[in-house]
Amino acid sequence: MSSQYPSAVGAPRPRADGRLKVTGQARYAADHGPDDGVHDLTHAVLVDATVGRGRITAIDTRAALAVPDVLTVIHHRNAPRLTYRDNPFPDSINPPGERLRAFQDDRVRFFGQPVAVVVATTLEAAQHAARLVEVTYDAEPPALDLATAPVDEPVEYSRGDVRDALAAAPVRLDATYRMARNHHNAMEPHAIVARWDGDRLTVWEKTQWVTDPRNELAAAFGIPQGAVRCYSRFVGGAFGNGGRTWVHSVAAALAAREVGRPVKLVLTRRQLFFGVGFRPAYDYRVGMGSDRDGRVTALVHDIVGETSTYERHEDDLALARMLYDVPAVRQEVRLARLNVNTPTWMRGPGWSTAANALEMSLDELAHELGLDPLELRMRNEPADDPSTGQPFSTRRLRECYAAGAREIGWHRRRPDGTRDGDWLVGLGMAAGAYPTERAPAQAHVRLDAGGTAVVRSATSDIGPGTTTSMAQVAADALGLAPWAVEFRLGDSAMPPAPVQALAWTMASVGSAVQSACGDLRRTAVELATGDERSPLYGEDPAAVVVRRGWMHPRDDPRRGETYQQLLTRNGRTHLEVTGGYEPPEESAFSMYAYSAIFAEVGVDSRLGMVRVRRLVGVFDAGRIVNPMLAESQAFGGMTGGIGQALLERTVTDTRDGRIVNAGLVDYLVPVSADVPEIRAIYLDGSDAEANPIRVKGLGEVVQVGVAPAIANAVFNATGRRVRELPIAPEHLL
């Protein structure tokens, strides 16, 4: 129940921490030092395996230890045995399997695996000494090829009779799409500062979830979760890679314990390609049957994706089950066991991968049928969720299509593209969806007698502007101006919140914040209506609203008092409430956010170079808490989609598993010159079924469908169907 005036939610408020970020005062993990009580800081540098699989037979540290200022070199021969309690989901987001441990055995599972750590009093000495550590290996040939590596038993999904439906279909399509491995490459490298005080460990860690390092480090060292404190107020981007706690964090804490001084460990850009996760590569085969009017009757998805030899990372690839009204669907997902680090979530996890294949194949079908790709999608739009039979809470994909088509000028599209000088110009589109997820969360709010409030929850702000948007939610629930509310996050001692991922932070933490702040407002109002000295004495509390800190009967805005007056008169320094959100176990509705992406590309007819000329995204994401921040998120997701479509791929040396383009010079991410004017449109609306905030989540869906829209535009421009992402000039020459 909200009797409050919504005024802050929906407003395009600039970031609350914008000033800190533009002046360089925002402190990220590696920025912590003396001002945070970290004294006598030492520096740790990892030594990485130079073979892709095998055993370590010898480690010679003499030259490294002879470097002045070096304190120690830790490796599996001298490292203490660590407890490594099991720490499965939901205490962590470690995937099933046996996780990589810091220097606990002689086995090399992938090229670049940390095999030793050098600690020195200066960074320069540690870097130099790390190069002097000589490791000898008994190397074995690593498994690196998706097509030939051993695969796990498939995970299967099936509805209807695919074989009959395919046999009966007058139009059939069979195509395999290959998607390259992508690395997150957040601008902030993974970094940790670790300090022990007796048996208590404090870390300043780059993470999307302060709870995860706390639990994983406690498990590794065999200490209570409460003995670890994790801070992470500012995070320099993560895109999924800061969800779980990687082995280098344990290595840093171990190093700190061994040298008896705080340790800072920052992965190099090169190490980020080996030492943390990535979006797995996929071979994604689509079989499709359709009638001549473009009604898809059968869909077969045979998928092979990457995982490591020791853990099973599984992306959620369910898009093809629910996006279109297809009676017969069969899906088999196999994971190949490779000598790689374990993959992890990356923006739009699974759903963007599935959209790449599904939406490119639909474009192929449209071409085969001579049908407008937009019209083909309209003809397959379901009334209810075909995978569950449930009604959609809200599904406004048709409106997305209409708005996007209008904005890009879809009517200008010609089946064979157009020409602009040397440039072949094409238009393409694609759809996408991402599930509306929710998780339990808690928040604490304290209203001070001065009339300002502080709200806290152990969530993160990896870039969406959580600090700002949560303050807006709190402000409306409390009846305060947004400037009077401060939202704090990034401390594992705060009330628990889920990992900032899956686009569920506003749905989950936002709902907890709204609940706690609403409870506090009602507490204050009841205090006033029960107080003989209050102008609100005797009023029905349910009929009292609060605006800008002024409590008054809804129908009499002039009679009332402020929070300050109430608290001061009652001798209260503050009021505080801890509230929470517990999502229902099940819902009667199918809940998703949707995207419709439209792209205009130019392809240089002689060079094969692809330029995105215009990009339009229309999103059905429920209520938008802050349109300014939401627009920025869409720009970001769509820019990431440009990378997926045209630039980003990891290239592995198949002899030893070395990633040969492990750096920002060779692994290309979009730069300013790659990104045109982007238009992002959110449909007005809200989803009452989704959660108390009525949002559907937007951080993931903004990247789903972007890459295939661009790929489909390339086809429209050139007539060349490239079934590989990223599309490179050599594909088009």
Place this chain on the structure above:
Amino acid sequence: METRPPRSRLTRRTFIAAASTTGTVVVAGAPGPTASGEEPARPPGPAAARGDGTTGRVTFTLNGRRTSLVVDNRTSLLDLLRERLDLTGTKKGCDAGACGACTVHVDGRRVNACLTLAVRLEGAEVTTIEGLARHGGLHPLQRAFVEQDALQCGFCTPGQIMSGVACIHEGHARSPDEIREWMSGNICRCGCYVNIVRAIGQAARGR
């Protein structure tokens, strides 16, 4: 008394070679405790006392203050700022000159601090994000970044702003296309380019 360094015409590449030839900078009103040598409050570089030719004394102007200290010859300007002077606003994104997160101004030009050896800064004038605006105010481009929401995680932001200020001064901010081209050395993985271009355009027009 104030002595300005000679106006140099340095490129990113020639800077390292040329820096040691410029004159010593003394800024009036900022003799400060650093004039005598080591930063007292920060951990000294342990290599400082070695005297074996692996260290060197360097005196330069940092955000308007004369700074003189002994550095390990291997130390980059970026590591000097971050690890010894606690000026952590300048970020390390790649340590290889490929991302621009460490962009600072040396003698008024934008350079990658990760590619600049500290020991070669003799006499140079260095400005970091912490020294861009004085007296607690905001530079017009800092304000434009907030107003245009030209940042998300904020990690590349100091480098974007230092680069953007130089881009405007260079006269390379006359159109969105020109800004895109001349700002492409600064990666923003959150994908704020659309708003960064707008912010730089806004600040450039406001000059």
